[in-house]
Amino acid sequence: MSDDEATGAAPSRAHLLEMRGIEKRFPGIIALQDVSFEVSAGEVHCLLGQNGAGKSTLIKVLAGAHRPNEGQILLDGKEVGFSSPDDAIKAGIGTMYQELDLVETLTVAENIFLGHEKSRGGFSSRRAEQLEAARLLAGLGHPEISPDMEVGSLSAAGQQIVSMARALSREVRLIIMDEPSAVLDSEEVRNLFDTVRRLTAGGVAVIYISHRLEEIRVIGDRITVLKDGRAVASNLPVSETPNVELIKLMTGRSITNVFPPVAAVAPDAAEVLSVTDLVVAPGHEPISFSVRAGEVLGLAGLVGSGRSEILGAIYGTTKPVSGAVGIDGRKLRPGSTVSAVNAGMGLCPEERKSQALLLDDTLVANFTLASIGRYATAGFTSGKREYQASMEQVRKLELRPADPAREARTLSGGNQQKVVLGRWLSHGCRVLLLDEPSRGVDVGARSEIYNLIAGLSRAGIAIVVVSSELEEVLGLCHEVLVVSENRIVHRAPAGELSEHQILDLVMEGTTL
Amino acid sequence: MSTSAETELKTAPSPPRRRSAMKWLLDAGLRRNMGLILALVLLAVLGTVTAGDRFADSNNVMTIVRLAAVTGVVSIGATFVITIAGIDLSVGAILALSAVWATTLSGQAFADSTSWIFMALTAMGVGAAAGLVNGILIAYGKVVSFITTLAMMAAARGLAEIISDKKTQIITVDGFLETVGGNLFGVPVIVLVFVFVAVGGWVLLNRTTFGRRTFAIGGNPEAARLAGIKVERHTMAIYALAGLCAGIGAFMLMARTTTGSATHGTGLELDVIAAVVIGGTLLTGGRGSIFGTVLGVLIFSTLTNIFTLNNLSLSVQLVAKGAIIVIAVLIQRQLAARQSRT
Numbered sequence: 025m026s027d028d029e030a031t032g033a034a035p036s037r038a039h040l041l042e043m044r045g046i047e048k049r050f051p052g053i054i055a056l057q058d059v060s061f062e063v064s065a066g067e068v069h070c071l072l073g074q075n076g077a078g079k080s081t082l083i084k085v086l087a088g089a090h091r092p093n094e095g096q097i098l099l100d101g102k103e104v105g106f107s108s109p110d111d112a113i114k115a116g117i118g119t120m121y122q123e124l125d126l127v128e129t130l131t132v133a134e135n136i137f138l139g140h141e142k143s144r145g146g147f148s149s150r151r152a153e154q155l156e157a158a159r160l161l162a163g164l165g166h167p168e169i170s171p172d173m174e175v176g177s178l179s180a181a182g183q184q185i186v187s188m189a190r191a192l193s194r195e196v197r198l199i200i201m202d203e204p205s206a207v208l209d210s211e212e213v214r215n216l217f218d219t220v221r222r223l224t225a226g227g228v229a230v231i232y233i234s235h236r237l238e239e240i241r242v243i244g245d246r247i248t249v250l251k252d253g254r255a256v257a258s259n260l261p262v263s264e265t266p267n268v269e270l271i272k273l274m275t276g277r278s279i280t281n282v283f284p285p286v287a288a289v290a291p292d293a294a295e296v297l298s299v300t301d302l303v304v305a306p307g308h309e310p311i312s313f314s315v316r317a318g319e320v321l322g323l324a325g326l327v328g329s330g331r332s333e334i335l336g337a338i339y340g341t342t343k344p345v346s347g348a349v350g351i352d353g354r355k356l357r358p359g360s361t362v363s364a365v366n367a368g369m370g371l372c373p374e375e376r377k378s379q380a381l382l383l384d385d386t387l388v389a390n391f392t393l394a395s396i397g398r399y400a401t402a403g404f405t406s407g408k409r410e411y412q413a414s415m416e417q418v419r420k421l422e423l424r425p426a427d428p429a430r431e432a433r434t435l436s437g438g439n440q441q442k443v444v445l446g447r448w449l450s451h452g453c454r455v456l457l458l459d460e461p462s463r464g465v466d467v468g469a470r471s472e473i474y475n476l477i478a479g480l481s482r483a484g485i486a487i488v489v490v491s492s493e494l495e496e497v498l499g500l501c502h503e504v505l506v507v508s509e510n511r512i513v514h515r516a517p518a519g520e521l522s523e524h525q526i527l528d529l530v531m532e533g534t535t536l
Numbered sequence: 537m538s539t540s541a542e543t544e545l546k547t548a549p550s551p552p553r554r555r556s557a558m559k560w561l562l563d564a565g566l567r568r569n570m571g572l573i574l575a576l577v578l579l580a581v582l583g584t585v586t587a588g589d590r591f592a593d594s595n596n597v598m599t600i601v602r603l604a605a606v607t608g609v610v611s612i613g614a615t616f617v618i619t620i621a622g623i624d625l626s627v628g629a630i631l632a633l634s635a636v637w638a639t640t641l642s643g644q645a646f647a648d649s650t651s652w653i654f655m656a657l658t659a660m661g662v663g664a665a666a667g668l669v670n671g672i673l674i675a676y677g678k679v680v681s682f683i684t685t686l687a688m689m690a691a692a693r694g695l696a697e698i699i700s701d702k703k704t705q706i707i708t709v710d711g712f713l714e715t716v717g718g719n720l721f722g723v724p725v726i727v728l729v730f731v732f733v734a735v736g737g738w739v740l741l742n743r744t745t746f747g748r749r750t751f752a753i754g755g756n757p758e759a760a761r762l763a764g765i766k767v768e769r770h771t772m773a774i775y776a777l778a779g780l781c782a783g784i785g786a787f788m789l790m791a792r793t794t795t796g797s798a799t800h801g802t803g804l805e806l807d808v809i810a811a812v813v814i815g816g817t818l819l820t821g822g823r824g825s826i827f828g829t830v831l832g833v834l835i836f837s838t839l840t841n842i843f844t845l846n847n848l849s850l851s852v853q854l855v856a857k858g859a860i861i862v863i864a865v866l867i868q869r870q871l872a873a874r875q876s877r878t
Contacts, residue, residue: 089762110764125762127755129822130748138752139763141745148745 040065040100040229041086041198047094048081053437053464054253055081056092061248061258063198068220068230070240070262073250074274074327074492079233080122082250083200086231087119088112113139116197120187120204128176133157135175136190160189165215180207188219199223200231205239206328217243235274235327237267249273271527275494282471283499284478286320286518293317294352296486297338297369297455302347304330304337308510310347315455315486320477322501322518323490324526330510331490332374335457338488339371340364351455365394370448372441374459374490380444383433387423388414390432390443395451417446421476438469445476456480459490474500494523506530569816571867572831575860579838587845596841598724604837605730606631606785606792607807608830611815612737613667613781614808615829616774619741620754621821622674622681624775626688627782628804630666632797633696634659634786639705639796652711659790660783666692667779671772681775689805696798705796716791726788733784738826750774755822810857811836814864835860 041063048056056078063069073079084090088106096103099115106112126135133153142149157171166185175186184207191199205213220230220243234240240247244262248255249270256273293316301310311334315321323331337344343359350356357363373379382390391414392399399410414428421442432443441461448456461477462470477500481487491497497504498518506514506529514529583591590596610627617624638659647654666688673684707713716725741747752760753767761767789800813819815828836857843853
């Protein structure tokens, strides 16, 4: 196989794959809308976008795991309709998913050949699989990974290599790589690039997903940028597109959001949240800041800069190495969410559906989850009081439809986010941590969320916002901390910063 | 191709070694099941001390295995189900339905005039069909396995009562009683069936594509789906297999009791789940051991034997059984934690 590829004919520039007007809807959200781009044989086509921009959904559509609601996929100019991953695999599309595609309890060789096991009359041929697996791993520069090791015992980087070997174990014409470098060190990334070059020289097309711009410069031919489920730019030649342009496309405004005016914090407002010398993980610099009542503090930075980890350490989902978090001057127990919630802290996490909502439960149950004790007498809950309190929240939050008995799953992303906010409002919290508050919220519904946040600030709640959308940080916050490589590289009032300045700071601090 | 692969392998620091099948079996089988083997040895010592020669007699050992045979066969099927993180509560009821269906008057008359083998085939067919219904509902109807098999447990038992009119059906087919109820090479045939099913189950789970995919579906169903495996079809087949094992258990129990009855296999599902779980198969899926299941069944059967020989009541036996389940699972978790540390 490798011999043919090395001496293969010059890659032809015919379109191997074309996506036309792809749309994918999930209950309550449009994940992809009118996405079009094309990939030629022998090309490395990069997909760029923030978390939640729709990259993963797009990959799954291509890999046959999701069926698009609209649009066409053309392979060699002929329309194909994949009804299962099996169809896509048979058509020569190999996919390296970010994490879900390995079975940790199986061995390396078993994972590589999963779905196309080597066998004779139904009996698996272990020996043949192990030889072939060892050959593939050695070809990727990792002969130290033994084919009979259990995948769960490998490091994240090792698992990524196995995933790669797996994609290569079949005849492929197109390989989709979802952030393959995220867990690799620079030496391993070089190996990865060598492999990509060998593949493309043999006419294989690669769709490469990453948010590391420097990598895209090194390996990419063309770029398609996704934002909010739309392709904001398709098929841009890498060599003619500067980084600033790309970051602007990724983080810039898609439609003009209207931000409510930011009310000044009262000069005598008391300090509510204090973070003192907090070391989030071993080797990180200590972080200190404080937030006053009614103040909105923004943490700006790219994905992977360490923003969410800081929030996690404050809320207690992870235990910090050292340092203290206090509310109203009282120290919280480190690494205890119970202590944080009891002291009046609330978190609206990035992954709303998996980390915050009881999707199959009613809005009532979702609202009162953190404060159920308040609606109970001697341990017995009062459905009536719960319902009344929830009805009040529904009115305050202007939820649509205004029915507390509905299941959370049936709501749109924006209304779901309101429900999570409402939970902490029912609880009567003093500090609210918001991780990507507009993620998965339809662009049109965002201003409602922004108005809510401004209202909470006026009501005297101390708020910390983490966001990848620079205009959001600037439009909502009083004060902004720029985070890069797990450090706070800059601190300034939002009024004194521009999107450009933040971009420069982020780029400067990032060793891409 | 093999030469180039060999040369490349030499550069690899840890090439896969070819190990003899026997050595591998002993290696993996014994090490992973050390706790269970130890427990069985301890029970043997306990039996010898309390009951002396009555326990350590080759006839008594055969009695223990014979007692274990029906539960054992059904447990092999259940090992597959639990490996894909499912559960089958209906095996006892399916066994009863299969036994009753195979011993109706007309069925026996037919078997008498042709061959006794049709009684065994009927039992297996009914079991597999009931299992298939479970499988279709779980895989394609997306009803959780607990509920589906709970419903089957009630319905199959009820149907067995309707067919038999709640009467015990005496088996009069001599061919059946003599063959399945008899000995072959001095070993009871039902013990041979148990050995055959256990070995077959081991090969299927550990040496075939089917088994590999079973582990994959249990370990990470989404990964299995993305790898192009037909998860629904495979899931359906596994429940059908569990039903088939219950059908095999049915004709074994028919031979042992010389009857077919709607009360056969009452409570069997819990013994089966207990044996599979103490055998090291995880309820969360992805890991399953046929060898462990066989040891689990033998441990319970030995325990029953010791209690019977010492004239202890069934109630005491139940308490001991409960304790063993908890202790075995706790020890396994300890061992697993130690393994992941090293």
